[in-house]
Amino acid sequence: MPSRSYPMRDKFLEERLFLNRIVAAFITIAVLTSGLIVRLIYLQIVGHIHYATLAKENSIKIIPLVPTRGMIYDRRGRVLAENTQTFKLEITPDKIGDTPGNLNETLLRLQKLLNIPDEKIEQFHKLRARQKRFAPTTLLTNMSNDEMVKFAVVRPYFPGVDIKTHLVRNYPFKELSAHVVGYVGRINEKELKSLPIAEYGGSTYIGKLGIESSYEAILHGKTGYAEMETNVQARALKTLNEVDPIAGANLYLTLDMDLQKTAYDALDKFNGAVVAIEIKTGGVLVFASRPGFDPNPFVSGIGSAEYKALTSSDDQPLYNRALRGLYPPGSTVKPFIALAGLEYEAISKQTRLHCPGFYQLPNDKHRFRDWKKTGHGSVGMNEAITQSCDVYFYRLANLLGIERMHNFMQRMGFGEKTGIDLIGEKAGIYPSKDWKLKEKKQRWYPGETLITGIGQGFTLVTPLQLARATATLANKGSVVTPFLVDKIVAAAATTKGPETHKDNLNLNASNVSSIFSAMVNVVHGAGGTAKSIGHGINYQIAGKTGTAQVFNIKQGAKYNERSIGFKLHDHALFISFAPADNPQIAVAVIAEHGGHGGSVAAPIAAKVIKQFLGGNGENRNPP
Amino acid sequence: MRTETRHEHFQQPSLIGNVLRRLHIDIPLFVGLVLTSSLSLIILYSAGGQDMGVLSRQATRMLMAFSLMILLAQVNPAQFKRFSAGLFGLGIFLLLAVLIMGTIGKGAQRWLDLGFMKFQPSEIIKITTPMMIAWYLSEHPLPPKSKHLFIAVLLILVPTLLIAKQPDLGTAILVASAGAGVLFFAGLSWRFILAIVGVLASLAPIIWHFMIPYQKARVITLLNPEADPLGKGYHIIQSKIAIGSGGIYGKGWTGSTQSELNFLPESHTDFIFAVFAEEFGLFGCLGLLTLYLFIIGRCLYIAVQAQDIYCRLLASSLAFTFFVYVFVNIGMVIGILPVVGVPLPLISYGGTSAVTLQCSFGILMSIHTHRKLLPR
Structure with a gap:
């Protein structure tokens, strides 16, 4: 070149x-x-197939169609959980105009108009950050009529701000049903990970507690979907295919809100629980835990101050005492121990024992005291139950031994979950030698057998367990499994609630009737510990009082309830069923720090029984 | 020595042929341009969301551009040569004006507001730069001496840097390649070309250092678009999806889901080739490339046929620039070149670049139709 x-x-x-x-x-x-x-x-x-797939994924979006959540009713069709239409104020930033200044100015004007707290504005900004510009963001939920009217008048001056209706879960009975029905709340990040996306893709709420949680799958319904062709901003253009959602089924509970209210009100100033079971079915009539709490704020997100007030309260309103409260059963175990004695033939109905006011094991100086310092004198089984003689049961326990007690009581349902259709149930403790070795790494002492015989020591029961054991006893050994959901009513079909297993303990009928008559004496006998409640009815109530120690009294010291604080008072317990000749209802009551089972707990149970059976003992609520 | 005249192509001149010839129109080139422009309208209808407004605006602009082309075809190439330096000077002056008082358009200073219309001086410089270099080099014997080369390089660098500063990398590349094209066709020695390539390669890190962040981002994006699929890499990913999903036969006219549903940004301007590839497939793409190669081939033929050095250099450079246009645009849309703002010539929606292109074809036609029909 x-x-x-x-x-x-x-x-x-x-x-x-x-x-x-x-x-x-x-x-x-x-x-x-x-x-x-x-x-x-x-x-x-x-690369054609690869890119063709990507193109398709780009343009087709599946939009979930959320089903309506099932309602919850009590046994008489009163609404416990419903979906109410509420009004919310939404802002669509896209429609306000382009600059962020416009949005802030709109927010300021709205704040002035409707007295919106700064907290809500902050929350709005947080929500908005996660949304597309054309998607509406909620500023206010649950608008009052007053707010609606105020806004409606000036609405033309607020482009991009709209009132929308939406369904919000509402619990009309508030604290009365909270521990049974529970509540729904917003799905949190953790739940989102474990939930099937196909079912919960569009859902906002999920059952967090109680029936709402236990029956989540049934209440939620089946999510439908729409296949939408979308553009790049995910704005839907047209529907290609649609599968309708199936609404959640309605639940009818066995609960009777009238009785529930009676029980809750009767507890009055005491914290505690009342559980009543319909003996023939196992359906739970009353499931009261006091104090309750209003579940409604939890639905849309409870404020942190409000939540803190609930969790830090000494009364622990969020604690479901009926389901999870663990109490020493005290003397309420005596009818069961007595029955065990008869069943194992460790003692006969006629056997009489002397009660000097205390009991000592051979070669042991320790005195196991009776609640009655002077002693009950010579007592048979009937008097021992009627007067709640501790010494009789110390001796009976000694005769039975812990293993036989454990075996029998476990069959009555102590130390085991009842299997009720609520999540979170506690099993409680009914001790045995193995249990102590395993849990406490210690061998079993004979003295522990004695105090277990009067329902103290390691034994811990839930009010539900107590009611269930009482119902099983009243049912003459035919095991009662408690449940709350009676009917599941879906559009397609109505189904029964949970399957209950029908075990039978094969108890000796004459043994059972001895215990029945002793328990009737507790209420109707001359020396009965609960004789105050046996008036004004033409049927008999069978019951047993109990007093559970919260406070260990030193050897030789005297328990004086006036000298110690309320929080150290004994828990008052009462178990009962009625009518004694044809048992319909079993009730267990625990009044925390109530002091005496006979004077505090028994009247509460009596109110429930009398309301349920009426004066003449006719069951007003046939199953 | 060849003595052919254009009359040899037409044994029996038709009426239309006669009219076109009288208008100094080169028929093969004209047919190629009309075909491409018609294709543009067909794709735009689909890519622009079947908006007749878009179509009519583009058609109006095309008519204007074609008129300007025909107008320039009437001018004797000698006149272009005469005014080369003057026009180039005017272009540089306008570029400076843009720098000083240009209004902001799309984040870059490119537009000059004349009151009644907005206008991009960088478009004028796309044509006046090769004119200037061709004129300058044709004044001296070829191949150019080092001194002339040096001055020519300077003349190319001034507008290139002014445009790159706007910043408009795409146009800067086109201006530089138009100027460099003239140097190449003028017989710039291969050793010199290799040296320049070597220097540029070794300067790459330094150029990188002076690049504006968004330009850097584009290079990074090219190397790994998936690194930022919703941000900088979005264009390329979506464009590749569009092209790849088209397959061999395409989805058919108006069948592009990528642009229809707005997944593909700028689908009717810089990225229109992706829509074309999605709808007409590999066969369509080969057809379009063939059409482009036909136009480029015809332009190179015109250059070969040209009768003086200035015309040859200018014609070949304009032809080559047209190819650079096609290559840079398609290259970026199919993801082998960084994203620079270069439209697909004659197809993309938009005014200024189409007008400039048609002007260059007008000049080419003028060069071809004003030859003296005598043996040299």
Whole structure:
């Protein structure tokens, strides 16, 4: 290639040079174009399926169609949980105008108009950050009529701000049903991970507690979906395919809200629990835990101050005492221990024992005291139960031994979950030698058998267990499994609640009737510990009082309830069933720090029984 | 020595042929341009969301551009040569004006507001730079001496840097390649070309250092678009999805889901090739490339046929620039070049670049139709 200078133009050389360059340019163009073609072949033939799949995923979105949540009713069709239409104020930033200034100005004007606290504005900004500009963001939920009217008047001056209706879970009975029905709340991040996306993709709420949680799958219903063609902002353009959602089933509980209210009100100033079971079915009539709490704020998200007030309260309103409260059963175990004694033939109905006011094991100085310092004198089984003689049961326990007690009481349902259809139930403790070795790494002492015989020591029961054992006893050994959901009413079909197993303890009928008559004496006998409640009815109530120690009294010291604080008062307990000749209802009551089972707990149970059976003992609520 | 005249192509000149010839229109080139422009309207209807407004605006602009082309075809190339330096100077002056008082458009200073219309001086410089270099080099014997080369390089660098500063990398590349094209066709020695390539390669880190963050981002994006699928890499990923999903036969006209549903940004301007590839498939793409190669081939033929150095250099450079246009745009849309703002010539929606392109074709036609029909 010539590169030296040429003083004169050489036209021929110049033309040849130029033609060379044209050829070079042509080759360059050909090579580069081939490069483009190779790349196109790679994209359109080799990668075609890959990119075609991506294109499809780009443009089709599945939009979940959320089903309406099932309602919850009590046994007489009173609404316990419903979906109420409420009004919320929504802002669509896209429609306000382009600049963030417009949005802030709108927010300021709204704040002035409706007295919106700064907290809500902050919450709005947080929510908005997660949303598309064209998607509405909620500023206020649950607008009052007053707020609605105020806004409606000036609405034309607020473009992009709208009132929308939406369904919110509402619990009309508030604290009265909270521990049974529970509540729904917003799905949190953790739940979101474990939930099936297909079912919960569009749902806002999920059952967090109680029936709402136990029956979540049934109440929630089946999510439908719409296949939508969408554009890049995920704005739906047209529906390609739609599968309707199936609404959640309605639940009818066995609960009777009238009785529930009676029980809750009767507990009055005491914290505690009342559980009543319909003996023939196992259906739970009363499931009261006091104090309750209003579940409604939990639905839309409870404020932190409000929540803190609930959790830090000494009364622990969020604690479900009926289901999870663990109490020493005290003397309420005596009918069961007595029955065990008869069943194992450790003692006979006629056996009489002397009660000097205390009991000592052979070769042991320790005195196990009776609640009655002077002693009950000579007592048979009937008097021992009627008067709640501790010494009789110390001796009986000694005769039975812990293993036989454990075996029998476990069959009555102590130390085991009842299997009620509520999540979170506690099993309680009924001790045995194995249990102590395993849990306490210690051997069992004979003295522990004695105190277990009067329901103290390691034994811990829930009010539900107590009611269930009472119901099983009243049912003459045919095991009662408590449940809350009676009917599940879906659009397609009505089904029964949970399956209950029908075990039978095969108790000796005459043994059972001895215990019955002793328990009737507790209420109707001359020396009965609960004789105050046996008036004004033409049927008999069978019961047993109990007093559970919260406070260990030193050997030789005297328990004086006036000298110690209320929180150290004993728990008052009462178990009962009625009518004694044809048991319909079993009730267990625990009044924390109530002091005496007979004077505090028994009247509460009596109110429930009398309301349920009426004065003449006719069951007003046939199953 | 060749003595052919254009009359040899037409044994029996038709009426239309006669009219076109009288208008100094080169028929093969004209047919190629009309075909491409018609294709543009067809794709735009689909890519622009079947908006007749978009279509009519584009058609109006095309008519204007074609008129300007025909107007320029009437001018004798000698006149272009005469005013080369003046026009180039005017272009540089306008570029400076943009720098000083240009209004902000799309984040870059490119537009000059004349009151009644907005206008991009960088478009004028796309044509006046090769004119200037061709004129300058044709004044001296070829191949150019080092001194002339040096001055020519300077003349190219001034507008290139002014445009790159706007910043408009795409146009800067086109201006530089138009100027460099002239140097190449003028017989710039291969050793010199290799040296420049070597220097540029070694300067790459330094150029990188001076690049504006968004330009850097584009290079990074090219190398790994999936690193930022919703941000900088979005264009390329969506464009690749569009092209790849088109397959061999395409989804058919108006069948592009990628642009229809707005997944593909700028689907009717810089990224229109993706829509074309999605709808017409590999066969369509090969057809379009063939059409482009036909136009480029015809332009190179015109350059070869040109009768003086200035015309040859200018014609070949304009032809080559047109190819660079096609290559840079398609290259970026199919993800082998960084994203620079270069439209697909004659197809993309938009005014200024289309008008400039048609002007260059007008000049080419002028060069071809004003040849003296005598042996040299």
